[in-house]
Amino acid sequence: MPKAIRVHEYGGPEVMRYEDVETRAPGPGQIRVRQTAIGVNFIDIYFRSGVYKAPELPFVPGKEGAGEVVAVGEGVSLFRPGDRVAYGSASGTYAEEVVLDAKEAVSVPEGVADETAAAMMLKGLTAQYLLRRTYAVQPGDTILFHAAAGGVGLIATQWAKHLGATVIGTVGSADKAELARQHGCDHVILYRDEDFAARVKDITGGKGCAVVYDGVGKATYPASLDCLRPFGMFVSFGNASGVIDDFSIGLLGQKGSLYATRPTLFTHTADRASLEAMAEDLFGVVRSGAVKIPVHGRARLKDAQKVHTELAGRQTTGATVMTP
Incomplete structure (x- = not known):
């Protein structure tokens, strides 16, 4: 019987149990995948802890993975058994086998390993919609990316540099600063030691950035707004330090007629055509070598508790991938 991590009640890493689960046949429009690699993301912690609610308890966490299709349901024409696939917005991927809607998966092209695919689907597609769809980064733009040494950050900063931007990143330690510099950051700010808004003003000669990409949340708001030029865009896409609970729309006017969005x-991936176009864009920059997918953590699925403890403690850099 295949194994999976199941959460029976919301809480800390200790609520995740490694258990036998029944294998179900894929329903209409679904595929069953024997996973070879499982991506780990901060959103998994939000679901495990109850910040985001699962449809029901118990549930299997996880959004991201890659593997081989072993069965297809009625009406599926996108894939056949034996196809290599990856996905970043599925459900229940902390498992040896997963059943998902075929429309959530994309084919993995030759030259991209399963581990790389599992490490980059959620984080890489996030970088894609941030840089290419939410605020389209142009050559000559100066941008600020918080947590530049994180999973999304190391992909996004390389990609932004490839697009011709001047990239400022914030990190929490000297080791992470060096990593960020190696992955596209022109300027790195140690946010625990420095006033990052003041440093951004220095770096930009008082002009500010075109856009701030903020997956940190509570700890970087509202100072992120002080990093923007007039009419700049504040993009809040995560809350690793806690939810922003005091957002004031009036501040946007006071600080330069700013824009703010929470994509x-x-x-973005709900539309199949958009998902395919985004994945093609992502695979393109990875296969060309413009963007490298750094996997710095590897673990077994049964050790998911330890993986979550390290991720929540900001002890990780780049992507972590679990194998069944």
């Missing part, structure tokens, strides 16, 4: 990957 999610799942809205």
